[in-house]
Amino acid sequence: MPARTGRPPKISRADIVSAAHRIIEAEGTEGLTMRRLAREVGTTPMALYHHVHDKEELLLLLLDDYAAEMPRPELPDESAERMAAAAVALHDALAGRPWIVDVLRADDLLSVNALWYPETIIDAAVRAGLTLERAVDAYRIIWHYTAGEITARAAARRRREEGGPTYRRRVFAELDAEALPRLAAVGDRWEELTARDTYGEGLRALVVGLLANRFAMGGPSMKRSGSDDDPMD
Amino acid sequence: MPARTGRPPKISRADIVSAAHRIIEAEGTEGLTMRRLAREVGTTPMALYHHVHDKEELLLLLLDDYAAEMPRPELPDESAERMAAAAVALHDALAGRPWIVDVLRADDLLSVNALWYPETIIDAAVRAGLTLERAVDAYRIIWHYTAGEITARAAARRRREEGGPTYRRRVFAELDAEALPRLAAVGDRWEELTARDTYGEGLRALVVGLLANRFAMGGPSMKRSGSDDDPMD
DNA sequence: GCTACTTTCTATACGCGTATAGAAACTCGC
DNA sequence: GCGAGTTTCTATACGCGTATAGAAAGTAGC
Numbered sequence: 001m002p003a004r005t006g007r008p009p010k011i012s013r014a015d016i017v018s019a020a021h022r023i024i025e026a027e028g029t030e031g032l033t034m035r036r037l038a039r040e041v042g043t044t045p046m047a048l049y050h051h052v053h054d055k056e057e058l059l060l061l062l063l064d065d066y067a068a069e070m071p072r073p074e075l076p077d078e079s080a081e082r083m084a085a086a087a088v089a090l091h092d093a094l095a096g097r098p099w100i101v102d103v104l105r106a107d108d109l110l111s112v113n114a115l116w117y118p119e120t121i122i123d124a125a126v127r128a129g130l131t132l133e134r135a136v137d138a139y140r141i142i143w144h145y146t147a148g149e150i151t152a153r154a155a156a157r158r159r160r161e162e163g164g165p166t167y168r169r170r171v172f173a174e175l176d177a178e179a180l181p182r183l184a185a186v187g188d189r190w191e192e193l194t195a196r197d198t199y200g201e202g203l204r205a206l207v208v209g210l211l212a213n214r215f216a217m218g219g220p221s222m223k224r225s226g227s228d229d230d231p232m233d
Numbered sequence: 234m235p236a237r238t239g240r241p242p243k244i245s246r247a248d249i250v251s252a253a254h255r256i257i258e259a260e261g262t263e264g265l266t267m268r269r270l271a272r273e274v275g276t277t278p279m280a281l282y283h284h285v286h287d288k289e290e291l292l293l294l295l296l297d298d299y300a301a302e303m304p305r306p307e308l309p310d311e312s313a314e315r316m317a318a319a320a321v322a323l324h325d326a327l328a329g330r331p332w333i334v335d336v337l338r339a340d341d342l343l344s345v346n347a348l349w350y351p352e353t354i355i356d357a358a359v360r361a362g363l364t365l366e367r368a369v370d371a372y373r374i375i376w377h378y379t380a381g382e383i384t385a386r387a388a389a390r391r392r393r394e395e396g397g398p399t400y401r402r403r404v405f406a407e408l409d410a411e412a413l414p415r416l417a418a419v420g421d422r423w424e425e426l427t428a429r430d431t432y433g434e435g436l437r438a439l440v441v442g443l444l445a446n447r448f449a450m451g452g453p454s455m456k457r458s459g460s461d462d463d464p465m466d
Numbered sequence: 467g468c469t470a471c472t473t474t475c476t477a478t479a480c481g482c483g484t485a486t487a488g489a490a491a492c493t494c495g496c
Numbered sequence: 497g498c499g500a501g502t503t504t505c506t507a508t509a510c511g512c513g514t515a516t517a518g519a520a521a522g523t524a525g526c
Contacts, residue, residue, distance in 0.1 A: 006473025007521040034513060046514075047475050055513065105334075105388040109404055109423075115413055122415045136419060136426045140385075141378075141435035148381020152373075155338040171342055180348055182355045186369060190342075193369045202374035208445055209438030239503025240491040267483060279484075280505050288483065 011041050013051045017061050024062070029099040059103045064111035066097065072116055079128035083142070084200075084207050086120040091146050091199055101154045104147045118143075128211050138210045145206055149199050156194075244274050246284045250294050257295070262332040292336045297344035299330065305349055312361035316375070317433075317440050319353040324379050324432055334387045337380045351376075361444050371443045378439055382432050389427075 019040040023032050034055060038045040052058045070093040075082045094100045103110075109118065118139050125135035168190060177184035186193065252273040256265050267288060271278040285291045303326040308315045327333045336343075342351065351372050358368035401423060410417035419426065 004473085005471075005523045007475070009474060011475095033511075035511075044476055046477085046516095049514070050474060101338075105384055107388070107392075107400065109401060112404055112407065115404070115408070115416060119413045119416050122419075126415065132415070132418060133426060135415070136423075137429070137431045137434060140427060141431055141438065144381035144385050144435065145374075145378040145439075146381070147385065148377035148379070151338055151384065152377050152380065155340070159340075167340065168342060171345055171348070174345065175348070180352045182359065182365070182368070183348060183352050185365060186355075190369075193366060194373060196370070198370045198374055201370060202377065202439070202443075205374065205442030205445070206378075206435070206439050207442070209440065209442030210435075212438070212441055212445070237503085238493045238501075240505070242504060244505095266481075268481075277506055279486095279507085282484070283504060 011043055011047065011051065013061070015041055016048060016051055016058070017065060020058060020062055021065070024099060029102075032099070056103065056106060059099065060106055060111055063100065063103050064113045067093075067111050067113035070114065075120065075124075079124045080207050080211055082124040083121050083128070083138075084203055086117055086124065087142050087146060087203050087207075088200060090114075090117040091150065091203075094146075095150050095153060095199075098154055098157070101151055104151060125210070130211070141210065142203070142206060145202060146199075149202070242284075244276055244280065244284065246294070248274055249281055249284055249291065250298060253291060253295055254298070257332060262335075265332070289336065289339060292332065293339055293344055296333065296336050297346045300326075300344050300346035303347065308353065308357075312357045313440050313444055315357040316354050316361070316371075317436055319350055319357065320375050320379060320436050320440075321433060323347075323350040324383065324436075327379075328383050328386060328432075331387055331390070334384055337384060358443070363444070374443065375436070375439060378435060379432075382435070 016037065020032060020037055023036060023040055034048055035045045037058075038048055041048070048058075052061070071089060073085065073089050075085050094104075109115065121139045121142060122132075122135045125138045126132060130138060172183070172187055172190060175184055183190075249270065253265060253270055256269060256273055267281055268278045270291075271281055274281070281291075285294070304322055306318065306322050308318050327337075342348065354372045354375060355365075355368045358371045359365060363371060405416070405420055405423060408417055416423075
């Protein structure tokens with residue numbers, strides 16, 4: 001029954017997504033606007049909104065398309081290494097696409113086609129001896145770190161491209177060496193030190209710590225200092 | 234020589250920042266637009282741009298103001314606990330303010346008045362035995378995790394407020410239980426499990442891992458300690 | 467063929483951040 | 497007192513994402 005009711009569509013979701021791909025490829029993230037996209041597809045901007053809820057959903061579709069082709073590398077057998085390797089693969093796949101950043105806030109599950117990554121990480125964590133619940137926690141923690149690193153990376157790149165290194169200079173120039181001796185000791189080298197890629201190092205530390213499991217949830221040690229009230233609700 | 238040349242200003246940066254504070258207090262983040270702010274200050278939108286480079290700088294000023302009053306809690310003496318306590322204080326101070334998210338991508342130093350946090354964390358890391366360079370790396374890694382967690386938290390809150398829980402439902406409904414057994418096992422409980430606050434847990438894992446320092450930079454891999462699943466000794 | 471109904475697409479408009487051009491209001495050198 | 501220079505403020509406009517209203521183009525029942 002291919003006979004559907006209503007005005008027949010001139011464009012499809014797939015048309016939109018592939019046009020978006022083309023634009024991003026040719027003109028980068030900034031070139032992808034709903035108006036520009038409409039022109040590319042050959043329709044009006046608002047027509048897009050009948051196929052896509054908003055721009056964020058469009059980016060999610062783009063991610064999903066892209067995720068289908070992301071590398072699923074051979075993984076080591078040992079659990080900790082396996083977790084780290086899967087996370088690195090996820091990180092590397094995402095870090096290369098600047099527009100990803102706009103979608104990172106969307107969800108911790110990313111897209112359907114990217115579910116292989118959480119699955120693999122959670123599975124490795126369970127194999128390493130965590131309960132399923134704690135494995136999920138571990139995945140989310142790794143994800144927060146990963147998303148944060150990618151965001152910072154993108155911001156640093158943007159800063160580099162825009163050229164204005166003034167702010168950090170000013171900070172270190174005005175810095176009170178008595179109150180902040182460590183930062184003063186770093187001084188001009190901040191720029192250089194923070195340019196290094198520390199994702200892998202942090203990830204390994206995280207995996208080690210998560211599996212070491214020194215501080216079980218609700219455990220007594222390393223209690224939070226300061227007031228007890230949680231400012232989020 | 235208080236007699237400066239040029240047309241005398243009607244408004245100051247301080248006026249702008251305090252008006253912005255007022256608006257955010259009264260109407261939340263969404264209420265803070267450059268046009269609304271201009272109305273509050275009693276001027277035109279473009280006049281603001283002579284005192285503030287762009288909206289992001291305004292938010293940074295707001296953060297700096299706010300940072301001056303952030304809690305600097307009494308810290309434990311032991312280094313690892315000290316690092317964690319400072320990071321938790323930073324996290325809690327930032328997590329309460331939704332608009333912070335827009336500024337998180339700005340810089341890893343945040344604002345001048347917030348430098349106490351990196352200083353404290355780096356200092357504790359050095360005391361724990363890291364070199365200054367590695368202590369800076371540790372701080373940045375902690376910062377990436379913290380920023381990522383806060384962003385995800387804000388996104389989750391937004392999702393909660395907007396009410397649409399459809400996406401995750403759909404994901405788990407369509408989920409291929411053979412290809413993704415762990416996620417399938419979690420199933421409906423994903424929502425519940427990911428609502429938990431795991432910042433502290435992750436942070437402690439990170440600190441443990443960073444100080445355990447098993448995998449020095451440039452080291453060969455995570456192999457090293459045999460093929461044991463218990464990475465702590 | 468007409469009417470009702472459904473789906474898709476178009477036109478218009480709003481508020482956003484901010485670029486650009488130039489007017490306004492002051493000091494200074496003469 | 498008057499032009500030159502400097503700083504600040506105003507007017508206008510652009511492109512953005514997208515809300516809203518309604519026109520267009522089909523099918524289904526009569």
